[in-house]
Amino acid sequence: MMSTNLRAWRTRACAVLVVLFTLAQTHPAFAYLKFGFEVNGQQYTLKWSGPVRYYVSDVSVPGVTQSQFQAAADNAFKTWTSVKTATLSSQFMGFTRSLPGEDDGRTTLGFLNEPTLDRVLASTSYLVDGSTGELIEADIFFNSAFPWSVAAAGEQGRFDVETIALHEIGHLFGLGHSAIGETEMGSGGRRVLSTGAVMFPIALGPGDVSMRRLRPDDIAGISDLYPAAGFNRETGSVSGRITKSGAGVFGAHIVAFDIRSGEMVGNFTLGTDGQFSIAGLQPGPHLLRVEPLDDADTTSFFDAADPVDVNFTTTYFERLVIVPRGGDSGAAEIGVVSK
Numbered sequence: 452m453m454s455t456n457l458r459a460w461r462t463r464a465c466a467v468l469v470v471l472f473t474l475a476q477t478h479p480a481f482a483y484l485k486f487g488f489e490v491n492g493q494q495y496t497l498k499w500s501g502p503v504r505y506y507v508s509d510v511s512v513p514g515v516t517q518s519q520f521q522a523a524a525d526n527a528f529k530t531w532t533s534v535k536t537a538t539l540s541s542q543f544m545g546f547t548r549s550l551p552g553e554d555d556g557r558t559t560l561g562f563l564n565e566p567t568l569d570r571v572l573a574s575t576s577y578l579v580d581g582s583t584g585e586l587i588e589a590d591i592f593f594n595s596a597f598p599w600s601v602a603a604a605g606e607q608g609r610f611d612v613e614t615i616a617l618h619e620i621g622h623l624f625g626l627g628h629s630a631i632g633e634t635e636m637g638s639g640g641r642r643v644l645s646t647g648a649v650m651f652p653i654a655l656g657p658g659d660v661s662m663r664r665l666r667p668d669d670i671a672g673i674s675d676l677y678p679a680a681g682f683n684r685e686t687g688s689v690s691g692r693i694t695k696s697g698a699g700v701f702g703a704h705i706v707a708f709d710i711r712s713g714e715m716v717g718n719f720t721l722g723t724d725g726q727f728s729i730a731g732l733q734p735g736p737h738l739l740r741v742e743p744l745d746d747a748d749t750t751s752f753f754d755a756a757d758p759v760d761v762n763f764t765t766t767y768f769e770r771l772v773i774v775p776r777g778g779d780s781g782a783a784e785i786g787v788v789s790k
């Protein structure tokens with residue numbers, strides 16, 4: 452149901468601004484997919500250098516006033532900014548007559564009626580200075596073609612503003628999608644069985660408010676992008692390579708399962724060499740699972756042109772890896788076989 456169509460949404464032509472968003476593949480260690488873009492041949496990671504100062508459109512919809520919307524968005528911002536292992540902040544600047552999507556230098560959240568986007572609940576876009584790579588603004592639109600609610604316990608048949616805002620604000624801060632979740636295909640499309648991360652690309656159904664709080668994978672991702680002092684010293688990483696018949700596998704999903712806490716943090720192989728790295732892990736023993744990226748469309752994670760391989764069976768690494776404090780576990784080479 453929820454799709455963040457970065458490329459599709461903000462594609463208006465503008466002479467000095469870059470509107471090209473691809474997932475960064477040049478950084479060796481993420482806990483998570485980050486958004487990257489290229490300006491004048493240089494690769495940038497999409498992130499804010501100071502507080503996110505945001506405005507809310509002066510628009511209400513049936514069931515949600517501007518003020519209620521702002522309060523729900525504020526809760527969602529605070530959920531991210533209160534992560535202890537990350538340093539990020541936000542500030543509500545006021546209501547505005549601007550709408551999300553306007554290139555006005557203001558980060559704006561609000562409703563737009565987009566009935567033709569019948570699978571898009573909300574979407575985040577970014578505006579980047581084409582000469583410096585600086586992030587100028589990011590906007591989030593909520594599609595008022597859907598029914599919305601801010602009820603504390605959720606409301607049947609209506610999507611929860613805070614839940615969807617939490618996911619979109621994760622994008623606004625620079626996070627991509629997580630693949631920690633399970634779906635099954637049914638007659639009406641993909642049905643979510645479980646979600647292990649706020650940044651999973653498919654929303655739970657209307658009325659559900661269980662994803663108003665962050666999961667370990669979300670926390671690892673935001674902390675990796677905006678590390679608080681000591682984060683990199685206190686946590687560790689695991690890295691290695693996924694191969695099939697000796698060749699690297701692109702787009703494999705690797706999950707590190709902390710056998711003591713039960714926490715799961717995932718990442719992907721980001722190149723055809725099959726290399727991966729998962730950072731921001733608690734020190735200690737972890738179980739590694741490799742699985743194909745088949746619980747959501749691969750285009751929710753990678754470019755359509757990328758050679759994502761989903762033809763292999765779920766595989767566990769043969770031994771536990773010990774994540775050291777402030778270091779890397781060393782290379783885990785995991786071979787997978789075709790289905």
Ligand SMILES: [Zn+2]
Binds near residue numbers: 454652
């Ligand atoms: Zn999304």
